[in-house]
Amino acid sequence: MAGMCCGVNMSETESSTPTEPSSESARRRRRMEMHQFRFVAPPLENGNKRKIIDGISPERVTNNALQINDDNQSHELVGDAEDVEKEVPRKKDIIDSSSSSKAEFEVVTEMSKYGITSVCGRRRDMEDAVAVYPSFCKGGNDGSADLHFYGVYDGHGCSHVATKCKDRMHEIVKEEVEGCESSTSTWEEKMMRSFSKMDVEVTNWPNQSEEGRVPSSTCRCELQTPHCDAVGSTAVVAVVSADKIVVSNCGDSRAVLCRKGVAIPLSSDHKPDRPDELIRIEEAGGRVIYWDGARVLGVLAMSRAIGDNYLKPYVISEPEVTITGRTDEDECLILASDGLWDVVSNETACGVARMCLQSRKLPSPPMSPGNDMVVAAGSDSSDKGCSDASILLTKLALARHSTDNVSVVVVDLRKNIKS
Amino acid sequence: MSTHQERETFGNFFESWIKEQNKDLEDLVSASKEYDQEQTEESLVPLIDQVFQHYEHYYAEKSRWAKQDVLKMLNPSWRSNLEDAFLWIGGWRPSMAFHLIYSKCGLQLEARLEELIRGLHTGDLGDLSATQLRQVDELQRDTIEKEKEISEKHANHQETMADTSMVQLSNVVTEMLRSGEEARVADVMEEQVEPTLEPKEEGLLEILQMADDLRLKTLREIKKILSPVQLVHFLIAAAELHLRIHDWGKMKDARNGINR
Numbered sequence: 001m002a003g004m005c006c007g008v009n010m011s012e013t014e015s016s017t018p019t020e021p022s023s024e025s026a027r028r029r030r031r032m033e034m035h036q037f038r039f040v041a042p043p044l045e046n047g048n049k050r051k052i053i054d055g056i057s058p059e060r061v062t063n064n065a066l067q068i069n070d071d072n073q074s075h076e077l078v079g080d081a082e083d084v085e086k087e088v089p090r091k092k093d094i095i096d097s098s099s100s101s102k103a104e105f106e107v108v109t110e111m112s113k114y115g116i117t118s119v120c121g122r123r124r125d126m127e128d129a130v131a132v133y134p135s136f137c138k139g140g141n142d143g144s145a146d147l148h149f150y151g152v153y154d155g156h157g158c159s160h161v162a163t164k165c166k167d168r169m170h171e172i173v174k175e176e177v178e179g180c181e182s183s184t185s186t187w188e189e190k191m192m193r194s195f196s197k198m199d200v201e202v203t204n205w206p207n208q209s210e211e212g213r214v215p216s217s218t219c220r221c222e223l224q225t226p227h228c229d230a231v232g233s234t235a236v237v238a239v240v241s242a243d244k245i246v247v248s249n250c251g252d253s254r255a256v257l258c259r260k261g262v263a264i265p266l267s268s269d270h271k272p273d274r275p276d277e278l279i280r281i282e283e284a285g286g287r288v289i290y291w292d293g294a295r296v297l298g299v300l301a302m303s304r305a306i307g308d309n310y311l312k313p314y315v316i317s318e319p320e321v322t323i324t325g326r327t328d329e330d331e332c333l334i335l336a337s338d339g340l341w342d343v344v345s346n347e348t349a350c351g352v353a354r355m356c357l358q359s360r361k362l363p364s365p366p367m368s369p370g371n372d373m374v375v376a377a378g379s380d381s382s383d384k385g386c387s388d389a390s391i392l393l394t395k396l397a398l399a400r401h402s403t404d405n406v407s408v409v410v411v412d413l414r415k416n417i418k419s
Numbered sequence: 420m421s422t423h424q425e426r427e428t429f430g431n432f433f434e435s436w437i438k439e440q441n442k443d444l445e446d447l448v449s450a451s452k453e454y455d456q457e458q459t460e461e462s463l464v465p466l467i468d469q470v471f472q473h474y475e476h477y478y479a480e481k482s483r484w485a486k487q488d489v490l491k492m493l494n495p496s497w498r499s500n501l502e503d504a505f506l507w508i509g510g511w512r513p514s515m516a517f518h519l520i521y522s523k524c525g526l527q528l529e530a531r532l533e534e535l536i537r538g539l540h541t542g543d544l545g546d547l548s549a550t551q552l553r554q555v556d557e558l559q560r561d562t563i564e565k566e567k568e569i570s571e572k573h574a575n576h577q578e579t580m581a582d583t584s585m586v587q588l589s590n591v592v593t594e595m596l597r598s599g600e601e602a603r604v605a606d607v608m609e610e611q612v613e614p615t616l617e618p619k620e621e622g623l624l625e626i627l628q629m630a631d632d633l634r635l636k637t638l639r640e641i642k643k644i645l646s647p648v649q650l651v652h653f654l655i656a657a658a659e660l661h662l663r664i665h666d667w668g669k670m671k672d673a674r675n676g677i678n679r
């Protein structure tokens with residue numbers, strides 16, 4: 001992940017690095033703050049582990065008047081009450097640690113404020129990958145506005161498909177957005193083509209000899225077929241412009257918008273037992289078998305993914321795309337792998353994230369002048385809020401016994417603080 | 420006979436070390452309470468160093484006795500059956516340390532979530548910073564990788580028990596026993612069996628040493644990442660877990676009439 005912000009203004013990166021634990025002043029500050037604000041926090045509303053506690057209900061989507069702008073391509077988020085309260089089956093445990101990715105990364109650009117946390121957690125292998133590329137290309141109506149790219153990929157079978165998505169997806173999307181077909185195609189079409197190209201790349205990748213593109217993965221499967229056919233990844237990608245959020249999803253990672261304190265899912269998990277997905281799989285000649293949860297052919301616990309060649313055509317790489325107009329009431333966007341969503345509801349995640357953003361925006365508690373903590377508090381800007389939010393959500397997932405890798409991206413969408 | 424006494428000696432050492440850990444635990448707990456009442460965090464450092472010295476001492480002794488009898492160290496009579504069943508190459512699995520951190524972090528996080536959401540610092544393990552979380556995650560991945568390497572080495576070594584020399588030797592000795600040549604068996608034992616088994620034990624010793632080194636290294640690296648007060652919380656949780664599992668295992672053994 002270290003290289004993910006190439007070419008991006010990282011001027012504030014260093015200064016926004018959280019206080020080192022070894023710093024004496026930080027310790028003193030912690031101690032003082034601790035004494036000033038001691039009270040008992042209320043218990044969280046849900047301590048259940050391994051349960052999805054947040055289905056995406058159609059009511060919630062309509063009640064919250066999810067604005068889907070692009071008329072022709074509007075893609076209704078279809079959810080079902082059956083999504084609620086399902087045990088989430090584990091994906092296959094396969095070995096590899098994509099050791100290149102860092103646990104946490106935080107950066108501020110002029111236009112994009114976000115925080116990333118991605119940890120191995122209680123798994124022995126790291127198969128998640130996160131990609132954030134602020135101002136990754138120009139777009140918008142006049143083609144001159146900056147677009148930001150955020151993606152979370154949760155690999156299965158091995159880490160290399162997720163890693164490949166992290167490295168390539170934004171480039172493919174950029175080609176689509178800036179390409180000659182761009183003016184005539186809708187966002188949905190662009191994203192559909194991007195996911196399709198991504199899927200072709202990972203499918204052909206091990207066998208083709210791309211010049212200059214040496215497989216960099218040090219993965220367990222070592223890119224050997226037929227092993228490689230059983231490797232895939234979820235992909236949830238958000239392209240954010242000044243006026244809209246385009247979320248493309250394939251698999252069971254999720255994007256949730258926090259608008260005026262309300263959690264609005266911008267993607268709907270692709271589970272094999274989602275009624276429409278079940279019909280699609282069966283019409284293609286596949287079966288959904290309950291083996292540690294609903295699985296396509298009894299193997300894969302999601303109905304769409306990048307890769308997974310051996311499960312085609314039942315498992316497809318076609319994303320569902322939602323286009324959401326931004327409003328002044330938007331607070332933040334959360335993208336995360338199921339390591340978070342399995343144990344933290346959309347509502348809780350939004351609640352935690354917005355409180356982090358709000359409290360970091362407020363001036364810190366008054367301190368005695370000249371104290372070094374005042375200086376430290378000065379760095380508590382909104383980007384710190386995003387980073388704090390992503391860390392806190394990750395720790396909350398671990399606290400609630402998430403047994404998976406946990407990856408969380410929090411994007412600040414508040415207009416008033418955008419430069 | 421001397422071997423017997425040595426075995427006893429490490430068992431005795433273990434018992435006294437357990438007592439020491441009990442005392443360390445009490446010191447750590449009272450230090451964490453005093454810290455809440457306005458001690459400086461730096462004041463915790465001498466105690467932490469003392470606890471770490473005790474861990475270092477434990478592994479130094481263990482290494483010394485392992486050189487005398489590695490088989491005994493891998494089949495420790497001073498441990499209960501419960502502990503024994505969860506050991507990894509003669510000790511605790513290094514990657515368990517991260518589960519301990521995450522579990523304790525989770526408990527402390529849930530207890531004071533509101534403060535943490537407001538951006539306040541609780542100073543305990545629930546308050547792991549972004550940098551610390553990244554460092555812990557990196558250390559975890561690194562530790563798991565090393566753990567896998569040692570496990571693989573262990574597996575390879577265990578497989579050598581069926582190498583050609585062993586199979587041949589077992590056949591030769593069996594044939595001797597069958598044809599009533601017991602007298603020659605003693606010679607073969609001394610001349611061939613012992614020299615063949617010796618490198619097997621030496622290999623185990625090397626692997627045990629690597630495993631113990633990884634255990635100690637994991638502790639030292641965690642010490643570098645956590646703040647003193649977080650480290651005190653970690654050491655408390657580690658000692659509590661170790662001591663209670665030891666107690667529970669012994670109680671279970673006693674109930675089952677096992678006298679280890």
